[in-house]
Amino acid sequence: MDQLWTEKEDILNKVLDALEEKYPSGLYDWLYLRDRGAYDEINRLEDAINESFRNGGSVDEFKAVLRQFWTVHMRAILAFRRFGGPGAQLTEARDERIRELESAHV
Numbered sequence: 402m403d404q405l406w407t408e409k410e411d412i413l414n415k416v417l418d419a420l421e422e423k424y425p426s427g428l429y430d431w432l433y434l435r436d437r438g439a440y441d442e443i444n445r446l447e448d449a450i451n452e453s454f455r456n457g458g459s460v461d462e463f464k465a466v467l468r469q470f471w472t473v474h475m476r477a478i479l480a481f482r483r484f485g486g487p488g489a490q491l492t493e494a495r496d497e498r499i500r501e502l503e504s505a506h507v
Contacts, residue, residue: 409454409463416467420474428481433498435484439477444502446470 432440449466452458 405457405460406454408460412460412464412467413450416471420471423475423478425478425481428477430495430498431481432477434494436477436480439473439480442473443470443477446473 429440429443432443446466446469450463450470453463453466
């Protein structure tokens with residue numbers, strides 16, 4: 402593995418570990434139902450992260466994407482906590498969300 406890949410992987414793991422400490426269960430399903438803009442933005446940023454691994458790009462560009470990724474998540478977590486957290490509809494939303502993701506990434 403090359404040095405750039407390894408450096409990006411280390412940075413990403415630190416961000417994901419820190420995010421995991423704050424991440425409430427059901428967030429993505431709630432966003433899918435309540436805030437499609439944030440949900441779609443997280444997916445776009447995840448694609449940008451994956452693209453950075455596939456096609457290179459500088460560590461500074463990678464960090465910029467991760468800052469956006471972090472910011473969108475923090476705003477989403479605040480909204481999730483402020484406006485009701487998980488609800489009964491999340492199981493159905495989760496199933497629909499997974500079907501949508503699977504069809505988009507075939």
